Amino acid sequence: MAQLRTSPIKFDLEPLTVEEIDGWKVIREYKNQKKDPLLIDLSHRPSWDFQNKDMLSFNTPELCIPADMNGVTRQGNLFVSRMNQTQAQIWSLDGITPSLESLTPGCTDITDGQAVLALMGKELDQVFESLLPLEMFKPGETGMKLFQTPLFHIPCQILVLDRSEKMKVVIISCPRGYGNDMAKAILKSAAPHGLAPGGKNVFLSWLNSGE
Numbered sequence: 001m002a003q004l005r006t007s008p009i010k011f012d013l014e015p016l017t018v019e020e021i022d023g024w025k026v027i028r029e030y031k032n033q034k035k036d037p038l039l040i041d042l043s044h045r046p047s048w049d050f051q052n053k054d055m056l057s058f059n060t061p062e063l064c065i066p067a068d069m070n071g072v073t074r075q076g077n078l079f080v081s082r083m084n085q086t087q088a089q090i091w092s093l094d095g096i097t098p099s100l101e102s103l104t105p106g107c108t109d110i111t112d113g114q115a116v117l118a119l120m121g122k123e124l125d126q127v128f129e130s131l132l133p134l135e136m137f138k139p140g141e142t143g144m145k146l147f148q149t150p151l152f153h154i155p156c157q158i159l160v161l162d163r164s165e166k167m168k169v170v171i172i173s174c175p176r177g178y179g180n181d182m183a184k185a186i187l188k189s190a191a192p193h194g195l196a197p198g199g200k201n202v203f204l205s206w207l208n209s210g211e
Contacts, residue, residue: 115179
């Protein structure tokens with residue numbers, strides 16, 4: 001039996017469906033869940049910190065490290081964000097742990113040390129106007145991008161994964177100890193735009209669509 005692991009984030013909603021994943025209690029959907037926009041807890045998703053002076057030499061068909069700082073790449077459902085010259089973060093957003101033996105010893109599992117949230121919605125640009133003094137969705141800008149910036153004075157990685165009119169998707173990660181306060185602050189600030197908690201099913205539906 002997997003060791004019980006708990007998310008740092010708690011939403012004040014009654015779950016409709018729940019499952020256990022690698023010891024995590026994960027909410028698939030909440031009762032009376034809204035459709036858009038949503039804030040989703042993804043803290044159970046595996047992630048790793050990778051550090052090396054020659055990062056691009058580790059690229060494989062299954063793992064593509066961005067060449068540029070603040071770049072983000074996707075191979076299947078495995079994402080990589082380039083934080084600086086010698087550091088990147090690897091995100092398994094479908095929950096499947098890849099083989100990372102070729103990256104040792106510079107690869108460290110950091111899943112239990114951070115909180116991870118997904119924001120999803122057609123009008124997510126308006127939501128972020130209430131959160132950050134940054135233009136996350138500039139007209140005409142395409143592709144995925146990493147922003148390394150404080151949110152509510154907490155250092156965060158913010159990944160723009162989808163800019164489409166159909167569904168915008170952003171990932172926010174911060175140190176685990178700030179996770180619950182971060183989630184509450186985001187919900188409070190974006191309340192005028194109707195942001196509400198959601199379960200992981202909505203995120204998985206987008207992820208598996210390949211968009």
